[in-house]
Amino acid sequence: SQTIHQWPATLVQPVGSPLSLExxxxxxxxxxxxxxxxxxxxxxxxxxxxxxxxxISSEVPQNLSASRPQDRQFILSSKKLLxxxxxxxxxxxxxxxxxNSPLHFGNGTRLTVT
Amino acid sequence: xxxxxxxxxxxxxxxxxxxxxxxxxxxxGSQSFFWYRQYSGKSPELIMSIYSNGDxxxxxxxxxxxxxxxxxxxxxxDSQPSDSATxxxxxxxxxxxxxxxxxxxxHLIIQP
Numbered sequence: 716s717q718t719i720h721q722w723p724a725t726l727v728q729p730v731g732s733p734l735s736l737e738x739x740x741x742x743x744x745x746x747x748x749x750x751x752x753x754x755x756x757x758x759x760x761x762x763x764x765x766x767x768x769x770x771i772s773s774e775v776p777q778n779l780s781a782s783r784p785q786d787r788q789f790i791l792s793s794k795k796l797l798x799x800x801x802x803x804x805x806x807x808x809x810x811x812x813x814x815n816s817p818l819h820f821g822n823g824t825r826l827t828v829t
Numbered sequence: 830x831x832x833x834x835x836x837x838x839x840x841x842x843x844x845x846x847x848x849x850x851x852x853x854x855x856x857x858g859s860q861s862f863f864w865y866r867q868y869s870g871k872s873p874e875l876i877m878s879i880y881s882n883g884d885x886x887x888x889x890x891x892x893x894x895x896x897x898x899x900x901x902x903x904x905x906x907d908s909q910p911s912d913s914a915t916x917x918x919x920x921x922x923x924x925x926x927x928x929x930x931x932x933x934x935x936h937l938i939i940q941p
Contacts, residue, residue, distance in 0.1 A: 747926055747928075749928045751928075751931075756933075757933060758833075758917075758931050758932060758933035758934065759873070759917070759931040761927070761928050761930075764926065764927060764928055766926050772926075772927070774927070805872055805873070807928070814921065814926060815860055815861040815880065815921060816861075817861075817863045817875045817878055817919075817929075818863075818875075818919075818928060818929055819875070820872040820873050820874075821872060822871075822872050823871070823872040825870070
């Protein structure tokens with residue numbers, strides 16, 4: 716079966732520190748991968764998506780970046796966190812080519828920037 | 830700009846009654862529609878998918894789609910306290926690779 720793993724579950728980081736969140740998918744090959752952020756009182760905001768290794772599309776200009784070093788691995792990074800980066804970060808996927816399928820989410824990472 | 834609108838609530842419904850959640854979307858090219866349930870502090874969980882006009886039933890849940898009116902709804906029959914959560918409406922416009930557009934969600938409270 717297809718599963719998605721995301722870590723860490725919670726993270727508290729000071730302003731100006733770096734960030735690395737990791738997501739991996741099992742049970743499928745060449746998945747489309749997505750990073751969403753959910754800030755308090757706001758909806759899910761698409762940050763990045765990837766249709767293949769090394770292919771990253773950015774939806775929102777900001778101090779975050781994403782990378783896809785392997786087929787089923789998606790990483791969200793920042794060199795210097797801002798207070799406004801606090802939120803619930805969610806990785807998601809659906810099977811390659813199934814663009815009308817629902818997205819399946821990981822358990823999320825709760826990031827608090829202090 | 831693709832937009833999905835939902836009433837944020839809270840929507841309070843007595844236990845055993847029908848909860849009705851509504852969603853409108855802006856992109857007429859939208860092809861697939863989803864309802865997710867999100868408990869506080871947890872990730873969204875898919876509960877319904879609908880792709881064509883009309884009703885789709887799954888247990889206590891019924892999704893309704895009207896593409897002409899750009900309107901999607903979710904009915905929950907025999908509401909239970911465990912149904913208390915935020916319900917997110919999501920739309921895939923044009924079947925592209927850029928994921929789903931989500932509404933901000935409706936907070937549903939089922940009163941025992």
